[in-house]
Amino acid sequence: MTRTPVTVTVTGAAGQIGYALLFRIASGQLLGADVPVTLRLLEIPQGLKAAEGTAMELDDCAFPLLQGIDISDDPNVAFDGANVALLVGARPRTKGMERGDLLEANGGIFKPQGKAINDHAADDIKVLVVGNPANTNALIAQAAAPDVPAERFTAMTRLDHNRALSQLSKKTGAPVSEIKKLTIWGNHSATQYPDVFHAEVAGKNAAEVVNDEQWLADTFIPTVAKRGAAIIEARGASSAASAANAAIDHVYTWVNGTAAGDWTSAGVVSDGSYGVPQGLISSFPVTAKDGKFEIVQGLDVNEFSRTRIDASVKELEEEREAVRNLGLI
Numbered sequence: 001m002t003r004t005p006v007t008v009t010v011t012g013a014a015g016q017i018g019y020a021l022l023f024r025i026a027s028g029q030l031l032g033a034d035v036p037v038t039l040r041l042l043e044i045p046q047g048l049k050a051a052e053g054t055a056m057e058l059d060d061c062a063f064p065l066l067q068g069i070d071i072s073d074d075p076n077v078a079f080d081g082a083n084v085a086l087l088v089g090a091r092p093r094t095k096g097m098e099r100g101d102l103l104e105a106n107g108g109i110f111k112p113q114g115k116a117i118n119d120h121a122a123d124d125i126k127v128l129v130v131g132n133p134a135n136t137n138a139l140i141a142q143a144a145a146p147d148v149p150a151e152r153f154t155a156m157t158r159l160d161h162n163r164a165l166s167q168l169s170k171k172t173g174a175p176v177s178e179i180k181k182l183t184i185w186g187n188h189s190a191t192q193y194p195d196v197f198h199a200e201v202a203g204k205n206a207a208e209v210v211n212d213e214q215w216l217a218d219t220f221i222p223t224v225a226k227r228g229a230a231i232i233e234a235r236g237a238s239s240a241a242s243a244a245n246a247a248i249d250h251v252y253t254w255v256n257g258t259a260a261g262d263w264t265s266a267g268v269v270s271d272g273s274y275g276v277p278q279g280l281i282s283s284f285p286v287t288a289k290d291g292k293f294e295i296v297q298g299l300d301v302n303e304f305s306r307t308r309i310d311a312s313v314k315e316l317e318e319e320r321e322a323v324r325n326l327g328l329i
């Protein structure tokens with residue numbers, strides 16, 4: 001194998017998403033079946049032993065593409081030379097915690113990680129933030145990395161996108177492979193807006209195929225937006241394998257591109273498109289080409305969509321204001 005290995009740093013490596021993610025990265029599903037990888041696992045000191053256990057299991061898979069595994073509790077070490085960073089580890093909301101407390105606790109994680117990426121990562125670093133609140137954590141990390149182009153920081157809404165694909169497939173009877181151009185707008189939260197108005201089902205407009213605005217408003221949108229909570233209720237733990245799968249999809253698409261005639265959804269830095277204030281990390285319809293995401297331009301946004309996009313963007317603005325007041329950005 002002659003190709004230089006790609007260094008992939010995963011934070012929260014000993015957590016449940018980490019456990020579902022690392023083996024797929026090492027097997028070549030993140031970057032491609034011919035791309036060797038070196039893994040860097042970042043954990044807090046209490047998580048190091050479990051991360052070592054996961055590294056032992058990775059060894060035991062004898063993945064041909066896996067060139068090495070390093071484990072650290074120091075972001076400056078873990079992000080050194082990183083080409084791809086998956087920021088999964090975050091402080092979960094615990095009982096009695098207000099939103100401000102959650103943002104502050106996560107600021108303590110994502111600000112130093114953003115700085116470590118700024119100071120130590122490779123020039124081509126691509127960052128995906130999975131840990132919640134993902135969009136605002138991505139904003140905190142990005143603000144702490146002034147030397148890295150802002151568009152290299154993204155937040156994960158691909159799980160929401162995949163959830164929407166699956167729900168629309170069930171409703172219409174069309175396989176997911178026949179559904180194109182779905183969009184998740186806004187925040188990875190209950191205010192997100194899954195939009196089918198530009199989507200296609202087997203080449204036909206999805207909203208016309210469904211032809212049921214009440215189903216969209218009362219069933220589809222809340223099912224997708226509240227799916228995370230429904231999984232927690234059913235499983236007693238938050239989504240892990242599906243979240244890891246979406247992280248794989250997000251990075252694979254970012255690196256290898258979107259198919260012609262389709263797009264995907266990702267939380268990316270707004271350039272002001274569709275009235276989303278510049279600088280917010282908001283979910284948009286995006287294409288990927290040559291390792292870059294681009295926001296799909298020129299879509300008509302109807303009244304039904306406008307109200308919902310605005311509500312989610314308003315929440316993102318409030319989160320940005322809160323972290324600004326906390327001195328995190």
Ligand SMILES: NC(=O)C1=CN([C@@H]2O[C@H](COP(=O)(O)OP(=O)(O)OC[C@H]3O[C@@H](n4cnc5c(N)ncnc54)[C@H](O)[C@@H]3O)[C@@H](O)[C@H]2O)C=CC1
Pocket residue numbers: 011012013014015016017018042043044046047088089090091092109129130131132133134156157159160188238239240243
């Ligand atoms: N954007 C999305 O679609 C989704 C986001 N999530 C979020 O992903 C995050 C991780 O979820 P799980 O793996 O289930 O959580 P988990 O609690 O099982 O694992 C988190 C891991 O992060 C580690 N960690 C905490 N602080 C860290 C730090 N400063 N540096 C390195 N590691 C650190 C912990 O020790 C733990 O091992 C959560 O915030 C969750 O809400 C989950 C599902 C979907």
Ligand SMILES: O=C([O-])CC(=O)C(=O)O
Pocket residue numbers: 132159227228229231238239
């Ligand atoms: O709700 C959670 O904590 C996990 C999550 O983000 C999701 O499943 O979408």
